[in-house]
Amino acid sequence: MEKVVKNEEVVKHPPKMPFQAERNDAHKNRKWLQPQANIPYKLYLGVSVSSIVFLFVIWSLLTYGGMVDPLFLPTPTQIINSGITLFTEYGFINDIGITIYRVLAGFMIAVLVGLPLGIFMGTFKVVEAFFEPVISSIRYMPASAFIPLFILWIGVGELEKITIIFVGTFFSLVLMTAVEVANVRCELLEAAYTLGRTRFGVLRSVIxxxxxxxxxxxxxxxxxxxxxxxxxxxxVASSSGIGSLILESQRMLKTGNIIFGILTIGLLGLLSDLILKVAIRKMFPWHYGR
Structure with a gap:
């Protein structure tokens, strides 16, 4: 009987064959190809860096190889030299500071005004019914189309530029916030009401x-x-800032300055995005599972 039992156990639990172990390892290695599957941080970083390297290699081949006229696309070396010249001779650091101030001022005003409005629109249907038609209509109007009116109404000073940033971000921020708030699960609200919460108590403690x-x-x-x-x-009507420098460089056919200005805005935007990304994940680790 013991032999029979042992044989049955062998049949029920056969040892893993080498090719099965290899198949399991291959499956684990391909797991990062699954939709929305997490990948190791080193792999993520390596792929990200490789995309930048690939773009730089293509750019170098086109410019150093003489396939593109430097007037239209300067070499990386020429771009670096243009940047050095801008910082040492044209006070480019001041233009960067002015641009950062304008972006943050217009954006922060949009956040301070738009967030409460969007939250109330997503929470109370009567507020949504009153504001949504107007906000939805204006959202499709390009901010650049308002520039002549802003110049006419408030002049060409700092307020005009901050207002353009505000208009370009405010209306979409309000509607997207309202949608996010409206998507809170109804079961959570019903549970809060069952526990005796008031309407504003539900807004504060649940929504x-x-x-x-x-x-x-x-x-x-x-x-x-x-x-x-x-x-x-x-x-438009600006004598400072990165945008003004780009326009002035275009008039003088200084392509290197134009590209360096564009790259600077891209780097500033990327830096601000990374700061917010890290801060959000530090503030809400439970939401991201990290």
Whole structure:
């Protein structure tokens, strides 16, 4: 009987064959190809860096190889020399500071006004019914189309440029916030009412905690739009800022300065995005599972 039992156990639990172990290892290695599957941080970083390296290699081949006229696309060396000249001779650091101030001022005003409005629109249907038609209509109007009116109404000073950033970000921020708040699960609200919460108590203790991580991601997204609108704001009637420098360089056919200015805005936007990304994940680790 013992032999029979042992044989049955052998049949029920056969040892893993070498090819099965290899298949399991291969499956684990391919796991990062699955939709929305996490990948190791080193792999993520390596792929990210490789995309930048690939772009730099293509750029170098086109420019150093003489396939593109330097007037249209300077070499990386020429771009670096243009940047050094801008910082040492033209006070480019002051233009960077002015641009950062305009972006943050317009964006922060949009956040301070737009977030409460979006939260109330997503919470109370009567507020949504009153504001949504107007906000939805204006959202499709390009901010650049308002520039002549802003110049007529408030002149060409700092307020005009900050207003363009505000208009370019405010309306989308309000609507996206309202959608995020409206998507809070009804079961959570019903449970709060069952426990005796008031309407504003539900807003404070249920709706805001449930939606704030998503709202922060919306803020991060809209900040990127603010950086794109700064060029529009500074190209018209401006004597300072990165956008003004780009326009002046275009008139003098200084392509290196133009590209360096564009790259600077991109780097500033990327830096602000990374800061927000890290801060959001530190503030809400439970939401991201990290």
């Amino acid at each position: 805001l905690p449930a939606s704030i991580p998503g709202i922060m991601e919306i803020i991060r997204l809209i900040l990127g739009w603010a950086w794109s609108y700064i060029i529009v704001a500074e190209l």
